[in-house]
Amino acid sequence: MRRAIVIDTDPGQDDAVAILLALALGERFDLRAITAVAGNVAVAQTAANARRIVELAGHPGLAVHAGCAAPLVLKLETAEFVCGPDGLDGAGLPPPALPPAGGHGVDTLVALLRAAAPASVTLCMLGPLTNLALALRLAPDIGPRIDQVVLMGGAMGLGNMTPAAEYNIYADPHAAAVVLGAGLRVTLIGLHLTLTAIASHAQVARIGALATRAGRAVHGMLTRPRAGGLGSVGHPMHDVCVIGFLAWPELFTGRDCFVEVETGAGPLRGRTTIDWHGRLRQPANAHVLDRIDAAPFFDRAIDALARLP
Ligand code: RIB
Ligand code: CA
16 A cells, blocks of 8 residues: 655755655655755745656646744754755756645645544655644644654764754754654654765766656766765765655664753754663653665665656
8 A cells, every 4th residue: 555645855955866766656655745844945945946856756736835934943054065055956957837835834734634544644754843843733633643753863973963963953953852752653764874875976877877857867966066075975865764764664773762852052952862772761752773774775766766757
């Protein structure tokens, strides 16, 4: 049976590839809507970027809703230094033909979940968790409609935004604390895993050889010049791991853990304390993934992307 999913996202090159992969795997995923959030760039741009991606993939009818323009409490800190001024540097895509759908992303999440059967919708969270946190505060009754939340965020070691914190959790730590405290089934995919899923030059070249519009756009994004290479030899596929996990869970391992988010404004802002060894004796609030078998993940992802126009 196809899994009903919603993608909440701040595209972002890796978000874009994740959306493309979900659309390419249409026999597995029933993508009900995309909700955009402020993150890598401002929300008007992340919503426009999500539209550019669904149009590229040949799904112009898929609804994209713009959500929150700022984190719950803190000032928005964007990441153009990674993604470029429009968030999709290198994609070479035109502006979207259509504007985002009417209706705020948070209202869309609430309405869509209220209309769904119990435990029937999977939420794929690829950016700061602001939209979901606000939806849970606005409409706590949506919790039982959610089958699971799979989020890219956090780290068991060093961060990428600060030494302590990964970007998505750093950007809106209060939202992350709300989501982790909501009693939902949450799977957390942090940097400690995603930094072992770096697309190598050979894998990126395979994408470039696809000779499709999507292949060209992905290749352009993954080969764009990045200041200092941003610390890796290939290109990280952080958000793509969320879709990869849902499609191919056998390629991942993990365990149930207690995770706490630092919401203070100091140097530990956004740190995820992941109690991997259960030292704190707190009930688990997330299934934390620790390993991916990256070679088959890339093989399968590239094979799937090859089906797109
Ligand atoms: O830290 C990685 C996350 O932040 C990803 O969601 C990526 O899009 C980035 O900006
Ligand atoms: Ca993202």
